[in-house]
Amino acid sequence: MKILKKAITLNVGLVLMGSAVFAQSLADAKKAIDAEQYQKASSMLKSLVNSQASNGDNYYNLGMVYLKTGYIDSARVVFNKGVAADAKNASNYAGLGEADLLSNNPTSAKTNFDKAVSANSKDYKTYLAIGKAYLAQDKPSDEVSKPDFANAITNLTKADELDSKDKDADVFIAIGDAYALQKKNSEALTPYFTVSSIDPTNRRAKTQVGKMYKESRAFAEGEKELQEVIAADANYGPAYRELGELYLQWSSFGTDKEKAAKGVEYYKKYLDLTDKSTESQLRYMQFLFYAKDFPALEQVASSIQVPANDPKAIIVSRLKGWSAYENKNYPLALTNMTDYFAKQKDTSKILTFDYLYLGKAQLKAGQDSLALINITKAVEKDSTNADALSEVAKSLYDAKKYAKSAQVYEKAIKANPNGKGSLYNYYYNAMANYFDYGAKYSAKQNPSKDILVKADSAIAKVIQISPETYDAYLTRARINSLLDDDKEPKGLMVPYYEEFINKVTAKPEIATTGTYPKRLSEAYDTLGGYYYYKDKAKAKEYFDKSVAVYPSGTFAAAKLKELAAPAPKGKGK
Template sequence: MKILKKAITLNVGLVLIGSAVFAQNLNDAKKAIDAEQYQKASSMLKSLVSSQASNGDNYYNLGLVYLKTGYIDSARAVFNKGISADAKSASNYAGLGEADILSGNATSAKTNFDKAVAAAPKDYKTYLAIGKAYLAQDKPSEDVSKPDFANAIANLTKADELDAKDKDAEVFIGLGDAYALQKKNSEAIGPYFRVGDIDPTNRRAGTQLGKMYKEARSFAEGEQELNKVIAADANYGPAYRELGELYLQWSSFGTDKPKAAKATELYKKYLDLTDKSLESQLRYMQFLFYAKDYQALEQVASSIQVPANDPKGIIVSRLKGWSAYENKNYPQALTNLTEYFAKQKDTTKNLAYDYLYLGKAQLKAGQDSLALINITKAVAKDSTNADALSEVAKSLYDAKKFGKAAQVYEKAIKANPNGKGSLYNYYYNAMANYFDYGAKYSAKQNPSKDILVKADSAIAKVIQISPDTYDAYVTRARINSLLDDDKDPKGLMIPFYEEYIKKISEKPELVSANAKKLSEAYDTIGGFYFYKDKAKAKEYFDKSVSVYPSGTFAAAKLKELAAPAPKGKGK
């Protein structure tokens, strides 16, 4: 009996030792995930799945690695294997729900979350997994999904209630994230601080605090928090990434320009500490784009190795195209972006920048019509790209395609009526319509004066925005000369020429430089009065000769006025 008891005791000991080893291995894998060492975590978890095939947590965490690196279909396959291996694995149902959320299928996500609760209704980990899943979102720039904060907080709060002894710091990280993502910083701080009490070795909460301060533009506070994390663990990669991004933003506000160079160094450190996975390299390339280090970006994008048929290859084509354009390699940009659009079958994944750079590359290649189509799409996605419409319009204007140029300037004005460059849009819209009318008139096409009305409206806006844009008065006068009745002119141009004369005459230093246009104003007004009020006409012609002696029109008209009146017939 003693021998039997000893054997039982020994067997129990072996079970406990085996559980401890397993727990340690899974815990290490989770730490690798948290440190964004995804290749390392994947390798560890695949080994665990192989050796501990009946444990659902192994599959769940491997699935999370796939989700975090953007392989949603692979994640689903792993979660489903986890359910097959462990029918009571609530976390794998929650993982399927997270995959649904990232795919934009909220209905299916709810179904899977309900299955998770049914499988383990009393386990806080069920609600923790569901709460974190509701916070899941694709990269914000891709705008595929947004967090469901209400459901996230409800489930995380339920997890906190069930974890009565506060054993798991992840619950409080989840709650902190839920508030931080909503910019509710005061609510986020409490849960993040609570993490340190539960697990002093946890670095994620401090990193998230630094990120939160960064996004609130409290750069000094964010720097302090992130440096605390690095001081506690010099090998925690995500802290270097967040500090690098913080320095980049800080320098962009002009408060500390030298930090921009430091930002790149920190990001390289992050890469070194996160096993340079494809995901971390892609993130580095995006960082280089926002850091405007286009030379480095094109170099990295061109050298990165992407496995065949890996969907991430599409993103590399995108970044190759963006950087090639910024580096003035326009034909290469067109090639790369054409390749990107050929590969990208899901149009919801296309960003405003994709259309913008493709359109600009097409514009450089002389493909005006295609450029306009794609740049219009870029503006529809992000109105801050409206200045690119102006580039298309100016290209058409320079090619003397005035009618088309005017139409595109109208689009640019509609997209950006008051922003940067709007003054030029109004001015060139007026000029394009003015020249369009003139060309059609010269070609005897009987153009509608509605074209001139549009021109007048646009140039009036220029004067309203910038009253000291002197040439605008001359342009408006010329437009109104054409608007006037040919047979019975009303002198529509006179007020604008008079205003131009007044503006220039108030600043004597401008008279000499604007002599020819002043002469035009005097000549045109004098010409209007020539048959109505000869004394007034002479007054303006005299002024014209005075300001611009080499002019011929006023001199000829003065000679006519000085000539004897022709004798009447029969006298």
């Protein structure tokens, strides 16, 4: 009997020991996921799925690795296997629902979430998985729908109620995330702070607090939180990533360029601490893009090995195109961006920058019409890209395609009426319309004076924005000369020539330099010509000033001779 008892005791011990090994292995896999070591986690979970095929948690966590790395179809396969292997484990239904949300199919997601609740409505993990699914975002795309915070909070609150003893830190991390993503930092702090009392070794919550400070531009406070995480665990990669991004953002708000370099250094450390998966390298490349380290970006994008049939190959083509353009390798940029658009079948994943860089590369290749189409799409998605429309308009202007140039400048003005570069947009819009009218007039095409009205309106805006832009008055005078009646001129240009003269002559250091003497002469000549048949004394006054400021001019000198000549006999005294 003693021997039998010993055998039973030994067998029970082996079973318990095996269970402990399994639990620790699953826990290690989850820690690897949290540390963003996805390849390592995937390898561990695949092994667990093979050795513990009836445990639904193994499938769920493996599926989540696939979702986090962008392989939605692979995740679905694993979740479905998890449902078949362990029908009472609701998490895999929730995983299928999350895959649906990331595929923009909320109806199917709701069906799967309902199945999860039906499978196990009393387990807090069911609602935790559903709540986290509603928070999921298909990063790095900036075009997908936002998380469903209302449903996320409802399910996470239910999970918290069922986890009555507050034993799972993941519940509080998820609740904190739900508020942090909404920028409700005060509400997020309490659940994040609760995590340390449940699991003192947890690094995620404190890292998230540092991230919140970063996003609130409280950089020093965020730096402190993240450095404390690293001090506690020097191998926790996500803290280095957040520090890298913090230093990059911090550098953009000051003159301390060393912080940007420090940001790159910390991001490299993050990469070293993760398994350098395709996903982490893609994130690193995106970081390099925002850090404006385009040579390094092009080098990494060119060296990364991604199979052609891998969905991530499309993103690599994108980043190769972006970096090639910024490195002034325009033909290669066009090749890579064209390749990206050929491969990207899901238009919802096309980013603003994709349209922008394709359009800019086309513009450099002289493909103005195609460039305009794609840059317009980029501006429609984000009006801050309106300066790219200005580039198209200027290219058309330089090619003397004035009518088209004016149209594109109008688009740029509409998209960005008061922002950076708007003054030049108004100025060149006026000039494009002015030259368009002039060219059509010379070609005897009988152009509409509405073209000149647009030109006048645009140059008037320049004067309003920048009254000291002297050439704007000269340009407006020229436009109004053409606007005036040919047979019975009303002198529409007079006030603008006079204003130009007054502005320039008030500053002798300007009036006597560069082309200003010749421009002043133009103003005096035109005014003298206007008054020639109305007030010869006034005409002479202007012609005298023209000769004085620009002696080599011929028009005023000829007119002065005419005025000095004796009147023909029988014509006056």
